[in-house]
Amino acid sequence: MVQAVPFFSMQAANQGLDVQASVARVVARDRYLLGEETRAFEQAFGAYCGVAHCVTVANGTDALELALRALDVGPGDTVMLTANAGYYGSIALQLVGARACYVDIDPRTMTLDPQALAHALKRCKPKAVIVTHLYGQLADIETLCALAARDGVAVIEDCAQSHGAAQGGRRAGSFGRIGCFSFYPTKNLGALGDAGAVVCSDAALAKRLTALRQYGWGRKYHNDVAGGRNSRIDEFQAAVLNDKLGHLDACNAQRREAADRYHAAFAGLPLQAPAVSRQDYVAHLYVVRSAQRNKLQSFLATRGVQAEVHYPIPDHRQATAAGHLLEGESLPHTQAACDSVLSLPCYPGLPRPHQQAVVAAVLDFFRR
Ligand SMILES: Cc1ncc(COP(=O)(O)O)c(C=O)c1O
Numbered sequence: 319m320v321q322a323v324p325f326f327s328m329q330a331a332n333q334g335l336d337v338q339a340s341v342a343r344v345v346a347r348d349r350y351l352l353g354e355e356t357r358a359f360e361q362a363f364g365a366y367c368g369v370a371h372c373v374t375v376a377n378g379t380d381a382l383e384l385a386l387r388a389l390d391v392g393p394g395d396t397v398m399l400t401a402n403a404g405y406y407g408s409i410a411l412q413l414v415g416a417r418a419c420y421v422d423i424d425p426r427t428m429t430l431d432p433q434a435l436a437h438a439l440k441r442c443k444p445k446a447v448i449v450t451h452l453y454g455q456l457a458d459i460e461t462l463c464a465l466a467a468r469d470g471v472a473v474i475e476d477c478a479q480s481h482g483a484a485q486g487g488r489r490a491g492s493f494g495r496i497g498c499f500s501f502y503p504t505k506n507l508g509a510l511g512d513a514g515a516v517v518c519s520d521a522a523l524a525k526r527l528t529a530l531r532q533y534g535w536g537r538k539y540h541n542d543v544a545g546g547r548n549s550r551i552d553e554f555q556a557a558v559l560n561d562k563l564g565h566l567d568a569c570n571a572q573r574r575e576a577a578d579r580y581h582a583a584f585a586g587l588p589l590q591a592p593a594v595s596r597q598d599y600v601a602h603l604y605v606v607r608s609a610q611r612n613k614l615q616s617f618l619a620t621r622g623v624q625a626e627v628h629y630p631i632p633d634h635r636q637a638t639a640a641g642h643l644l645e646g647e648s649l650p651h652t653q654a655a656c657d658s659v660l661s662l663p664c665y666p667g668l669p670r671p672h673q674q675a676v677v678a679a680v681l682d683f684f685r686r
Contacts (some may be wrong), residue, residue: 330667332438378500382410418641429457451480454602573601
């Protein structure tokens with residue numbers, strides 16, 4: 319019988335966690351929104367990221383949208399971003415009425431290419447740049463921030479896949495003006511439902527974000543900030559996140575260990591493996607690239623191994639796309655990535671026999 323190797327298991331990832339206790343704590347306190355758990359998590363997660371402020375919101379897409387609103391990005395503004403990061407940034411831009419301008423990726427890391435950004439900034443002045451730390455891999459964030467700063471352009475980091483990834487002692491979310499996080503269950507720090515956060519070190523920005531996530535209220539029933547809406551996490555999610563935050567580094571280490579095992583096992587195969595396995599890679603996804611991606615995915619399925627494609631369609635080719643490329647640009651590296659990427663199961667608690675089954679199936683595919 320073929321062993322089923324699911325892409326992700328929340329139960330395995332949450333092993334040892336007493337979720338019932340987190341829930342009971344909230345019920346006992348009888349406060350469900352913006353209470354003690356939320357406040358404690360905001361303080362702890364801000365400190366973890368190395369920033370002064372953390373404002374929790376309902377999900378990662380809201381985090382991006384509210385970050386744009388906080389920076390006054392709206393109709394008539396352009397924002398640069400990559401087109402291989404799942405369309406979340408593009409949705410946020412559509413929500414605020416701004417225009418996306420897509421820039422190509424570095425084919426090695428599949429994150430925003432500093433050279434491509436430098437070239438694009440010579441031709442167009444955006445209001446902001448969204449840098450996505452894709453697959454758990456920090457982009458070349460210091461170079462990108464320096465380029466943006468030279469032109470007075472704000473950097474928003476999309477850290478939904480990179481909780482805890484670090485470079486030079488600084489963590490994802492602490493480099494740009496604002497960092498945006500999702501705590502969707504599969505993320506490196508995952509809730510038991512939707513949740514998100516925005517982090518920054520600018521008190522005025524944090525104040526605006528706090529108003530924007532709750533109807534635009536400066537004070538209760540005082541609608542002071544335009545563009546506000548309801549985007550809160552509940553106390554249950556905050557309680558779970560509080561209990562999980564202390565395990566984040568250990569969970570990231572487990573993800574990296576699985577990635578290292580794959581890396582060693584696949585050496586010599588005609589596959590492109592993730593570029594790094596140091597502190598700047600928290601192995602949110604273990605993404606290989608293969609010219610035979612679709613065949614490999616189908617073969618793995620016959621062996622019970624669920625592999626996924628993150629992401630098959632570049633943003634500018636989506637049916638609802640509204641952004642643009644600079645004239646004469648074609649994003650060849652972005653398209654090539656979308657055509658060749660394949661994510662293998664990689665999460666904390668991934669059973670060792672499942673890791674061995676993944677390795678055996680990949681090796682068999684290339685041996686045939
Ligand atoms: C890179 C990236 N940005 C943003 C999001 C959006 O987060 P959410 O699903 O919480 O809205 C995700 C999550 O799926 C993501 O992977």
